Amino acid sequence: MERIDLHNYEAFFLDHLEGNLSEEGQAELSMFLSENPQLAAELEEMGDISDLSLIGSEATLNKEFLKADPSVISALTVDDWMIDSVEGNLDETQQAALDAYVSQNGLQSSFRVYQNTILNPDKSVTFGSTTELKRKDGLVIPFYAKWMAAAAVILLIANTVDFSSTEDVMTNNEVVLAESILDKKSNVNAETRKLNQIIEDNSTVENPYVIREDENLVDVVIPGEIVKDTIDDLKIDIYKEDPIVNYVPDLDTSSSPKIIPKIILEEDPNTAVVEIPTKENEVVTEEPFKVLTNRTGNLLNREITFTRDRKKETDEYVAYHFKIGRFEFDRKKSK
């Protein structure tokens, strides 16, 4: 028998209206209407001569055959019973009742199809070796530890290969100091050039105050006063605002003892050199691998920073700070 569907239901409607539908066909139609309730109205419009009862001008369809009691096997409920049977939810009595109904209504093939919907696993499909899934008792390493380990390896490599020289790191104080020294050197050089010019102009006069060999180091010895300038050390000279270059004394060199230029050594106690005072515990924070940590951070989509504190006075590293994402690590040297 042809199965009812959306393309042929009108034929079933007609058979139903004309009373030519078998019990199985009637069951099919009932099931179809329960699944497509909007078509029940269409059937109603077509009119049902046998079940038609006139109430005033309205014709109504006897819908009793559409109603269902789940506890009773009927055309509407038989599918649910079959599924319950397949699911193993029926007791012996219920199963016998279902078998009888199926047999009486020729629903064996439909029931068989339901029975075929039970899936059986293909045991030949296996995970494979389960060794990698097995564990031994021990420390559980959390997932984020992988990122930490990766970062640690990168930092280890970074420490092995010196990507940036710490010698180039200059603090703000040092920059100011260097600028000050350069300005002073510039002044001294200017004064020196002026003095040299005067000497050259009076080339006949032998001037004992100038050492020309080294522009970076101009040491002039005057009794009771020393002026020294160098940019090699982070030191500032005591420097008179009125340097001798502004005034060349009119000396009688024939009678005076000859003044010999003297190279002053650093350790010379007569050298009036004053170091910039630094606080004993002043530290400078350096971020030596900023480029590397930034790039690694971008790769891992985590903020990564590595800084270290250097004691300015001794160049000794006293603290390290490492941050990756929400995790921060500090290591400080004990006092």
Added chain:
Amino acid sequence: MTAKEYNSCVDQYADNIYRFVLKHLKNEDEAKDVVQDTFTKVWVKKDTIDVKKAKSYLFTTAHHTLIDVVRRNKPNDGIEVLDKTHFERPLENMDLQEILEEALDQLPEIQKTVVLLRDYEGYGYDEIGEITGLKESQVKVYIFRARKKLKEILVSIEAVIE
């Protein structure tokens, strides 16, 4: 659950979980990743898991992990009802179980899940409810809908073959 019990669970259930996941993902590598993630999660929490409920816990974890992967792969899957009508191989060359497996792919993910748990693992409705987070009545509804859908597909295939 001790390490020994955990390893015993690996032996007992790894293949079952793998088959269950593979039915959904159709990708062996992804399925193995899900199995691995599942067991890793269970290992981390093994001290809080009763070995008697280990299998259920494993399938629950696998199901949640699987949902994440399915959503990542197909954001709309599980919501839309698939309406595939084609099969990858000629029907005449397939046996009933193979046709059924193909028909299974035409079910929505949740229906496929409950049917697989029911048929492959023999879970009760209440257990399937625990694993999937559904009410027992919902599980029944999904299983019934799945069976009807499978039946329709099988009937239509029979009609095609005949």
